[in-house]
Amino acid sequence: xxxxxVEHMGTVVEIQQLDNSSSGGGGWTMKVGDAENILxxxxxxxxxxxxxxxxxxxxxxxxxxxxxxxxxxxxxTNLGDLKVGNKVNLERAIAANVRFxxxxxxxxxxxxxxxxxxTPDGNxxxxxxxxxxxxxxxxxxPKGYICLDGTSLTVCExxxxxxxxxxxLVAYTQAHVIMPTQKVGDRVNIxxxxxxxxxxxxxxxxxxxxxxxxxxxxVEKLVKKYLEKKSNA
Numbered sequence: 001x002x003x004x005x006v007e008h009m010g011t012v013v014e015i016q017q018l019d020n021s022s023s024g025g026g027g028w029t030m031k032v033g034d035a036e037n038i039l040x041x042x043x044x045x046x047x048x049x050x051x052x053x054x055x056x057x058x059x060x061x062x063x064x065x066x067x068x069x070x071x072x073x074x075x076x077t078n079l080g081d082l083k084v085g086n087k088v089n090l091e092r093a094i095a096a097n098v099r100f101x102x103x104x105x106x107x108x109x110x111x112x113x114x115x116x117x118x119t120p121d122g123n124x125x126x127x128x129x130x131x132x133x134x135x136x137x138x139x140x141x142p143k144g145y146i147c148l149d150g151t152s153l154t155v156c157e158x159x160x161x162x163x164x165x166x167x168x169l170v171a172y173t174q175a176h177v178i179m180p181t182q183k184v185g186d187r188v189n190i191x192x193x194x195x196x197x198x199x200x201x202x203x204x205x206x207x208x209x210x211x212x213x214x215x216x217x218x219v220e221k222l223v224k225k226y227l228e229k230k231s232n233a
Contacts, residue, residue: 002049004102004145004152006089006177010035010050012082013064023059028069030079036063038092047107049091051178052150052189053077054107077109078149078187087178089150102152103145105191110136112187113148116164118180125169125180126156131190139192140165147191151177 014031016024023029032050039060042048046057048065055067074080082088094100111133119126129148131137137160140146144155148167157166174180182188 001094002054002091002102002105002107002150003094003100004052004091004105004147004150006091006151008035008038008090009087009176009178010038010090012084012086012088015082015084019068023066025058025068028074028080029058029066030069030082031064031066032088032090033064035065035090038090039063039065041092047093049089049093049105049107049150051077051079051082051088052105052107052147052191053079053109054093073109076111077189078112079189081187087181089178091150103147104194105147105150105152106194107150107191109189109191110139111190113190115182115184115186115188117184121168123171125174126166127169127179128164128166129188129190130164132187134163136190136192137163137165139196141196144196145193147189149178149188151179 010032011034012030013033016029018026019029020026030050038048039062042057042060042065044057044060047054048057048067049055050067053073055069057065058068059066069079111131113129113131116128116130117126137158140155140158142155142158146153146155146167151173153167155165156168159165169179179188
């Protein structure tokens with residue numbers, strides 16, 4: 001579990017599409033350097049968020065760590081677009097003794113979004129994005145949470161008809177995340193707020209009468225009572 005508060009920007013120093021070393025497992029691997037300050041308490045098997053993607057540390061030394069990239073990870077995220085020298089947002093899994101400054105982030109990327117425009121506004125930046133899978137726009141709401149490349153941000157505007165949403169980056173955030181280095185047309189990783197997905201999972205079977213999935217619990221009774229009240233009105 002993460003917070004979406006980026007701790008550090010690392011640098012991709014190596015990408016292998018077929019890594020047959022003991023820590024590579026015969027698949028895609030990526031080595032991230034310039035990461036010394038987040039590796040002071042690292043152990044093999046730890047989770048580190050790389051551009052918002054929860055990945056497992058398979059090897060590390062003082063200033064770098066290696067992670068494996070599964071086929072599903074490459075399909076869902078922008079990690080396959082990265083090249084040696086690219087900067088990436090890094091965050092360690094949350095510890096119990098720190099302040100929770102962002103929102104609940106799982107590191108499970110839903111889809112990517114394409115940057116449509118980047119517009120200065122004073123010392124801030126407006127960034128407009130369009131999800132590459134339009135299905136996930138339903139979970140993005142004005143003033144709601146969203147995680148973009150591992151950064152917890154507030155949604156400013158949503159246009160469902162045109163298929164885009166806006167966020168704004170203040171000056172401090174611009175200096176500590178990779179988004180200001182990206183350009184129009186680049187893809188970013190999106191994780192929508194999990195709350196909307198849970199609510200949908202509970203409510204949808206109730207509305208369509210799938211009692212096997214709902215189990216007839218308290219929430220179902222509330223929904224039925226509400227629907228009966230509306231139909232009587």
